[in-house]
Amino acid sequence: MKSSAFIKIVVDAYRVEEKTAMLYTRFMKEAGLITSGARGVSAPHMHPRDAVRLTIALLATGTAAHAVKMYQRFAGMTYQSDQSTGPHPVSLGVHEGATLESVLLHMFTTDMFPEKLEGGGPFECAPYLELQENQRFATIEHAPLVDGKYVYGSQKPAGLYFSTRNRSADMDMEDRRAHAGILNSRGIAPICLSQCALPFYLERRDQMSWESMQTETEEESERRFRYGDFTPEKGLWYDRDLGEGN
Numbered sequence: 001m002k003s004s005a006f007i008k009i010v011v012d013a014y015r016v017e018e019k020t021a022m023l024y025t026r027f028m029k030e031a032g033l034i035t036s037g038a039r040g041v042s043a044p045h046m047h048p049r050d051a052v053r054l055t056i057a058l059l060a061t062g063t064a065a066h067a068v069k070m071y072q073r074f075a076g077m078t079y080q081s082d083q084s085t086g087p088h089p090v091s092l093g094v095h096e097g098a099t100l101e102s103v104l105l106h107m108f109t110t111d112m113f114p115e116k117l118e119g120g121g122p123f124e125c126a127p128y129l130e131l132q133e134n135q136r137f138a139t140i141e142h143a144p145l146v147d148g149k150y151v152y153g154s155q156k157p158a159g160l161y162f163s164t165r166n167r168s169a170d171m172d173m174e175d176r177r178a179h180a181g182i183l184n185s186r187g188i189a190p191i192c193l194s195q196c197a198l199p200f201y202l203e204r205r206d207q208m209s210w211e212s213m214q215t216e217t218e219e220e221s222e223r224r225f226r227y228g229d230f231t232p233e234k235g236l237w238y239d240r241d242l243g244e245g246n
Contacts, residue, residue: 001199001210003035006046009210010054013196014188023064024057031068045209047237048108048200052101055196059131059186074131075101077138077162084161089119089145092127092160100138100162104129112194112201119145123194126152130187136175137163200237207232 001009003025010021028034033053037044053071060070079098088094091114093106107122114121125142132138141159143150167175199210206213206224212233216224223229 001046001203002043003046005199005209005211006050009196009199010051013192014055014058015192016058020064021054021058024054024067027064027067028053028057028071033068033071045236047240048197049105051196051200052104052108055104055129055188055193056101056131059129059188060133062133062184062186070133073136074138074162075099077164079103080161080163080165083163085156085158087145088142088158088160089122089125091117091119091122091124092140092142093122094160103140103160103162107193108197108200112197118148119150123190123197125150125158126190127193128187128190129193130185133184133186134178134181135183135185136178137161203236204238207236209233209236 007018007021007025010016011018014021025034029036034050035044035046053075056074057067057071060074061067077100079094079096081096091107091110093103093110107127110122111117112121112123119125125145128141130139130141139159139161141157143152144154144156144158145151164171202213203210208224208230220230
């Protein structure tokens with residue numbers, strides 16, 4: 001998908017105004033944190049990493065001008081096993097040293113509907129993502145897996161806790177200042193997270209851009225699924241490196 005389709009997906013999934021999503025995206029692009037390049041037919045396709053980074057920025061601050069700084073503050077927060085409650089499903093990709101961004105990227109790039117995986121895909125556990133702007137920590141609360149089945153609405157949900165340990169003196173001082181005043185926390189419901197991730201999953205599954213899927217006819221769709229009568233598109237996100245950076 002290209003940038004315009006990407007913006008619409010974020011707007012529809014997170015119920016934010018288009019101008020807000022575009023402004024945050026602009027600041028992130030200028031900082032080299034979100035895919036950018038030529039326009040028109042030569043424009044690069046967006047990557048799930050872009051959605052993850054924009055998600056973190058939107059939750060970390062209500063001010064677009066602070067998007068880059070606050071994204072950088074939260075993205076590298078690491079999983080704290082001693083403050084988390086589990087167990088956690090394999091589909092979340094949790095491990096010691098995992099960062100908030102790496103866990104979200106795993107969720108946005110792994111199979112959403114695996115045939116054989118205990119607990120299913122990463123959104124089956126109903127992950128609720130929340131960032132505490134002032135208190136400087138993030139959580140992903142999810143349903144506990146009991147005897148192979150998720151217990152939704154449990155009074156004791158499982159959850160991942162992310163924070164920064166061994167902070168520098170400057171970071172510690174800035175965090176202390178942030179604790180004052182009205183506390184702000186922002187979260188995204190599981191259905192909204194999965195709605196944002198789904199188009200990327202479908203692009204990989206169908207080897208076709210999101211825009212092409214939206215414009216194909218029923219006949220074209222049937223030929224593609226029943227007979228494999230289509231030409232896989234090139235340059236989509238799964239053709240790109242999943243490592244750090246763009």
